[in-house]
Amino acid sequence: MRPLRLVLVTRRFWPLVGGAENTMADLAAELSSRGCRVTVLTAKWDRRWPPEVVYREFPVVRLPAAPRDGWSTLRYLRAVGRWLRRHLDEYDLVYVCGLKHEAYAAVKAVGTRRPVVLRAERAGRLGDCLWQIEAPCGRRIKQRSMRARAFVARTPGIQRELVAAGYPRDRIIHLPDGVPIPPLRDWERKEAAREAVAAANLSLRAPQWAPVALYAGELSEPRGVGDLLDAWEPVVRRWPNARLWLAGAGPFHAGLAGRIESRNLSGRAVLTGLFDTIDELLAAADVFVLPSREGSAQRGLLEAMAAGLPIVATDLSDHLEFVTDREHALIVPRGAVSAISAAITRLFSDSELPQQLGSAARRRAVERFSLARMADAHLQLWEGLVDFPGPVVVSGRFSEWFKKGTGSELNTGKQPDKRL
Numbered sequence: 296m297r298p299l300r301l302v303l304v305t306r307r308f309w310p311l312v313g314g315a316e317n318t319m320a321d322l323a324a325e326l327s328s329r330g331c332r333v334t335v336l337t338a339k340w341d342r343r344w345p346p347e348v349v350y351r352e353f354p355v356v357r358l359p360a361a362p363r364d365g366w367s368t369l370r371y372l373r374a375v376g377r378w379l380r381r382h383l384d385e386y387d388l389v390y391v392c393g394l395k396h397e398a399y400a401a402v403k404a405v406g407t408r409r410p411v412v413l414r415a416e417r418a419g420r421l422g423d424c425l426w427q428i429e430a431p432c433g434r435r436i437k438q439r440s441m442r443a444r445a446f447v448a449r450t451p452g453i454q455r456e457l458v459a460a461g462y463p464r465d466r467i468i469h470l471p472d473g474v475p476i477p478p479l480r481d482w483e484r485k486e487a488a489r490e491a492v493a494a495a496n497l498s499l500r501a502p503q504w505a506p507v508a509l510y511a512g513e514l515s516e517p518r519g520v521g522d523l524l525d526a527w528e529p530v531v532r533r534w535p536n537a538r539l540w541l542a543g544a545g546p547f548h549a550g551l552a553g554r555i556e557s558r559n560l561s562g563r564a565v566l567t568g569l570f571d572t573i574d575e576l577l578a579a580a581d582v583f584v585l586p587s588r589e590g591s592a593q594r595g596l597l598e599a600m601a602a603g604l605p606i607v608a609t610d611l612s613d614h615l616e617f618v619t620d621r622e623h624a625l626i627v628p629r630g631a632v633s634a635i636s637a638a639i640t641r642l643f644s645d646s647e648l649p650q651q652l653g654s655a656a657r658r659r660a661v662e663r664f665s666l667a668r669m670a671d672a673h674l675q676l677w678e679g680l681v682d683f684p685g686p687v688v689v690s691g692r693f694s695e696w697f698k699k700g701t702g703s704e705l706n707t708g709k710q711p712d713k714r715l
Contacts, residue, residue: 299677300332300385304375304401305392306362308337309350312569314512314594315392315416318472324351325670334386336378338362338371362396365431372396376404383408387681390673392416394423394446399436402443410444410680418452418613419589420517424460444680447673449593450613468676471616473669474597476661477574480604480653488578498565501579505536506643509580509604511573512592514545514566519586519609519629521547524554524564526586526635531563534643539564542576543592577602581649582642587611588629597664603657605649607638617664623656 305319323333339346339357348355358375362368375397379389389411391401398413405411415423427433427440437460446467448454454469478484486503493500501507508527514520520541527539541551541564548566555564570576573595577583583599584607585592591613599606600617606624608614609631620626625641627634642649 298330298332299326299674299681300387301326301677302334302336302379302382302386302389303392304336304389304397306338306395306397307340308335308355310571311340312571314592317572318474318594319392320351321475321666322670322673323353325666326674327351327353329670329674331674332386336375368396372400375400379404388412388677390414390677391443394440395426395430395436398440398443402439410677410684412445412447412677412680413440413443414447414449415453415457416449417590418450418456421590422453422456424456427460445676447676450591450616452612470669470672470676471664472593472597473664473666474594474601474660475666476601476657477578479657480578480602484578488575491575492579495570495575496567498562499538499540499567499579501538502536505538506534506582507538507540507580508582508584508639509540509542509573509576509599510584510586511542511576511595511598512585512587513590514541514543514547514551515590516547517587517589518545518547518592519588520551521554522588522630522632522635523584523586524551524558524560525632526639527560527564528558529636530639530643531560533640535563537563537643540567540576540580541565542567542570542573544569573598574602577604580604582607582639584635584639585609585614586635587614593617597660600656600660600664603653605642605652606656607635607642609635617659618656622652623659624652 303319303323307316309316309320323335327333333353335355337355337357338361339359340361344357346357358371358378360367360370362371379401388409389401389405391398391411391413393416394413401411417423427437446457446462448457448467448469449472451469454467457467458464489501489503510520510523512518531537552566555561577599583604585596587609591611593613596614596617606618608618608624608626609629610626618624625638627638
């Protein structure tokens with residue numbers, strides 16, 4: 296059987312880091328380890344970067360120019376289309392991150408000669424569907440995107456937005472993201488992780504007995520990091536040696552830095568900057584906090600679950616897809632500073648609850664949201680599209696397969712692919 300040949304198109308990729316970037320890198324590496332021939336097509340954001348590299352044993356092609364403005368975006372899209380046309384005989388399927396410019400370029404360049412699958416990345420104010428309404432040429436991009444063979448929605452909220460926007464319901468597939476499952480946390484691993492992060496950043500030095508809370512994601516007001524900082528003040532009054540690590544970057548960085556200094560929280564609330572991965576931060580922390588008012592750092596949530604870390608999260612629907620209150624996490628209302636503070640305090644002071652929540656969250660991640668499971672689901676979809684070039688109809692059973700491992704929902708009018 297010939298290995299599946301895949302092109303993953305994503306605007307941002309390593310060495311740039313973030314939830315989407317890391318998810319695509321992990322998925323590409325997992326697929327490559329299974330024998331798939333994966334090529335990542337991305338933008339060349341720095342002129343000093345080589346146009347081609349091998350990253351985690353798969354090739355990455357960087358195309359000029361970085362899409363920073365209208366003209367450079369047009370040049371970049373032409374380069375994407377040109378590459379896909381020239382290498383048409385070298386791949387079986389194209390998987391595009393986002394329903395924006397790259398989606399238009401890929402569908403136009405490939406047409407019906409190869410399956411093109413589009414992955415919607417976000418919902419809400421920053422989502423793909425609203426962007427197609429408000430952006431210049433957005434409606435034209437939407438019309439072209441509609442011709443893709445299938446659409447992957449990471450969350451039920453994204454899936455609902457795609458349906459409401461008029462995308463064909465029978466070609467929309469809800470496939471949750473997955474993350475690698477790290478080794479079990481224990482005291483020795485936590486001690487080693489604290490030493491490692493302190494060596495990388497002296498401001499992260501913390502005694503082994505000091506409680507540490509971690510946030511990882513975009514530093515912006517919709518993500519609730521201001522609420523978290525407000526909630527942290529009562530915590531440090533009770534635990535003066537406690538640490539809050541805010542890992543990430545974003546428009547609220549300078550504002551947070553000013554608030555940390557003005558409230559005399561320097562050293563007890565730390566802006567860590569960006570890390571390629573947050574594995575060591577998760578292993579070193581005691582609690583993971585996700586205070587989002589809007590939008591969700593879903594990858595951080597999944598990674599915290601996989602690490603077995605007790606979690607405090609707001610009651611966003613995108614969070615409740617993964618965790619249940621008092622079973623896998625403590626759920627608090629959005630914007631409720633006192634509730635966030637109380638939940639952190641409860642986890643710092645309870646000797647049994649953190650272990651119970653962390654263990655349950657890890658089991659759920661292993662069973663439903665592992666990287667291996669994500670790859671299984673994508674391969675089942677893609678192989679069906681490649682093997683059966685006719686119309687594809689996606690029924691509601693695919694999400695059930697992903698959750699329970701039962702059945703296949705790919706209906707092409709022929710017998711489903713049995714190879715997985």
